Structure formats: structure tokens, C-alpha cells
Amino acid sequence: MQVYLVGGAVRDQLLELDVYDKDWVVVGATPEQMLANGFQAVGKDFPVFLHPKSKQEHALARTERKAGKGYTGFECFSSPDVTLEEDLMRRDLTINAMAQDQSGRIIDPYHGQQDLKDRVLRHVSPAFIEDPLRVLRVARFAAKLAHLGFTIAPDTLTLMTQIVEQGELEHLTAERIWQEWHKSLSTHHPEVFLEVLRACGALAVVLPEINQLFGVPQPEQWHPEIDSGVHTLMVATQAAKLSDLTTVRFAAQVHDLGKALTPESEWPSHKLHTHSGQKVIKSLCERVRIPNEYRDLAVAVCAQHSNVHRAGELRPATFVKIFGQLDVWRRPEKLEQVLLCCEADHRGRKGLETAPYPQADRFRTAYQAALKVEVQAIIADGFKGKSIKEELDKRRASAIEKALGPRS
Numbered sequence: 001m002q003v004y005l006v007g008g009a010v011r012d013q014l015l016e017l018d019v020y021d022k023d024w025v026v027v028g029a030t031p032e033q034m035l036a037n038g039f040q041a042v043g044k045d046f047p048v049f050l051h052p053k054s055k056q057e058h059a060l061a062r063t064e065r066k067a068g069k070g071y072t073g074f075e076c077f078s079s080p081d082v083t084l085e086e087d088l089m090r091r092d093l094t095i096n097a098m099a100q101d102q103s104g105r106i107i108d109p110y111h112g113q114q115d116l117k118d119r120v121l122r123h124v125s126p127a128f129i130e131d132p133l134r135v136l137r138v139a140r141f142a143a144k145l146a147h148l149g150f151t152i153a154p155d156t157l158t159l160m161t162q163i164v165e166q167g168e169l170e171h172l173t174a175e176r177i178w179q180e181w182h183k184s185l186s187t188h189h190p191e192v193f194l195e196v197l198r199a200c201g202a203l204a205v206v207l208p209e210i211n212q213l214f215g216v217p218q219p220e221q222w223h224p225e226i227d228s229g230v231h232t233l234m235v236a237t238q239a240a241k242l243s244d245l246t247t248v249r250f251a252a253q254v255h256d257l258g259k260a261l262t263p264e265s266e267w268p269s270h271k272l273h274t275h276s277g278q279k280v281i282k283s284l285c286e287r288v289r290i291p292n293e294y295r296d297l298a299v300a301v302c303a304q305h306s307n308v309h310r311a312g313e314l315r316p317a318t319f320v321k322i323f324g325q326l327d328v329w330r331r332p333e334k335l336e337q338v339l340l341c342c343e344a345d346h347r348g349r350k351g352l353e354t355a356p357y358p359q360a361d362r363f364r365t366a367y368q369a370a371l372k373v374e375v376q377a378i379i380a381d382g383f384k385g386k387s388i389k390e391e392l393d394k395r396r397a398s399a400i401e402k403a404l405g406p407r408s
Helices: 008-014 030-036 082-091 113-118 125-129 133-148 153-165 174-184 190-199 230-244 246-254 258-263 272-288 292-308 314-325 331-346 358-373 374-381 386-404
Strands: 001-007 023-027 049-052 058-062 062-066 075-078
Touching: 001 008, 001 082, 001 230, 008 113, 008 292, 023 082, 030 058, 030 358, 049 082, 062 082, 062 358, 133 174, 133 190, 190 230, 190 246, 230 246, 246 292, 246 331, 258 358, 272 292, 272 314, 292 314, 292 358, 314 331, 314 358, 314 374, 314 386, 331 358, 358 386, 374 386
Parallel strands: 023 058
Antiparallel strands: 001 023, 049 058, 062 075
């Protein structure tokens, strides 16, 4: 029995990145031997075991054969005779097909170290085309490693395009799509995930709501980049610079989906996109099974971003109304998240990437002023029932007016 560290842990170690998960391959063992050594069996489709002490996953070396559609349509074969090289060959990218033995020696049969040096994401073998999930995984790795200068090998991108054209992506489950998208939101460059999917045609299949933004014009006066899809990518870039929160990054990517619904006769104006976009976001989140906290923030940003951009024109009572719609009295963190998305939207425009965004500070000032109004004082003044809320809103508006001064 020989045990090897494999996959992402070896890759990230060589790139001097933080290693979070360690996966191991066991060569020359049977399931019975693993159990006898105290390992716990957890794999359903192929033999995977948890180490008795570390609880890290140890999989028996195996090969795979395509036997159906989608990423689950594989027959796995495992035996003590399967070699480490055979196990590594079934992996997606050369940089993920390296192993390290217990003495620290790197086993690299498919030249992953050279591709690390060349900053290339390259498929291991023609079998790459058999698994549609690899399209999303490569896009995610491109996002994860973009800050180090990695790009996708042209022949690998060609295979990704072939997977899309063969209709294989239609067999991906919503959960796997969201899993890869969600992981991409934590990378340095989440916009690269969308760019790669679009480059191979996958974006139109898995996230058509975003893909439909490309080619839709916006007013050049406000959007020098013109194209709504290009703007979305630029906003995604800015959001990643402003916040580590994946909820914020997600909301920034989908805040303009309503623009794809604007009739061509109304282009480049999009007067109703803050209304129509909310329905699209809800539908997308239901289809891809995105958690409610992501959906709720995205809908709020879609509904309010135009109002936030116009902060200098808003009446004090409008601030109070918006705060109520955002439920910031109970969830104060939500205001800051919305403002970060709006700032990303503001800066996600050609030539305005470093533009100041005083609207956010105006909203923060208004909120802090409104917070100082105490409901107990209103009750002490004799207000009851519905009149308490009415008086509270009035006093909050008055406090905001004093704090902000005249409108611009």
C-alpha cells in the first residue's frame, strides 16, 4: 500500500498558495485492507475513505470509462493493480494531475510542473471531453489563478467548446452550476469565470440571463463602455476589489439583468430595468437553487441602485422610505452591502474605475442621522398605534434633512 498527496494540494503548494484541503490516493490496496486499518468508507460511486485520525479523504486509485451522459455518466474501476499514473490520467488539468510521495518527491507524468511555470491551464488527455463539469471547473481555475497570469491553452478551450456544442452541459445539475459559480466568487478575479464561460459558449447554456446582456447597448453618456455585458464584467471586477463578501460579488454580477429585457425600440435607454430585473433575478436564483441571502441582496441592489446613484437629488422622506424597504433598522449590515454594490456599479465603467462615489457617504450620513431618533421619545409625547410609525418617519426625515443640508 502506497499513499500519495494529489491534486490541488500539490498544485497550490508548488505555487506557494495556501493549502486548505488535502486529498490522497492509495495505490495497491483493497477496500478490505482500508477498513482493517481503521479507515471509514464514505464513497458511494467509488471507494473513498476517511483517515481514522485526520479525517482527510483517501481514495483508492481508479480508472474511469464514459458510459452515459453528463458528469455522472461514468463507470469506475478500482483494484490494487491500478497505477498512480493511470489514476492521474483521469484528472482534468495537468496542474491537477501531480502527486507527492511521503518523502516529498513530486510525481508528474503529464508535465504539470512545466505548465505551472508557463502559467497554462491544459487538459491531461482527450478524455477531458467526456466530463461537462470540467468546463465550469476550468473557468473557475482560470478565475482562481488569473492574478498569477494563468491562461487556458487554445486546444483545451477548443475541447471546452466541443463539450458545449455536444449538449453535454444540459446534464449539469443546478447544484453543481452554483457550486462552481459560488467558488469563483471567492477568487481574485470572479469576472474571469464569466469571461471563460462566454468564450466557449457555455454562458449561454448555464447562465443565459447574464449572456443575454452582451450586445445590449447603454447610453454612452453614462456608460462609455456601451455594452451591458462588458459593463457587467467591469462591475464584477470592481466588486471583487471592494468586498470579500460573496453575496456582494454575486449581487453586483446580476444587478443589471433587467436590461436584457428592454425592447430594442427603447435602446439605449433602460428606464424599467430596476423593476423587470427583480423578476429575472428571482427566477435565476430559483432555477440554479441559489441561497436566499444571495437572492435577497441581489434583488435589493437591483431595485435600489438607481436611487442610490441619485442620492444628491433625493428628498429626506425618500431616504426613510428606502431604509424601510431595505429593512436596515433590523439589518444594518444590508445598507453597507448595497452601497458597496452601487459603488462597484459606478466604477464598473470605462475610464471611471477610480471615480469617487460620494453618494455612498450621503446615504451613510442619512442613516446615522435617522438612527438617533428614538421611538421611546415619540411614545412619551403621547403618540399611539399607527401614529407612532408616522411620527417616527417624520422625525427621521427631519433629522436627515438637518444632517445633509440642501439637495444638489
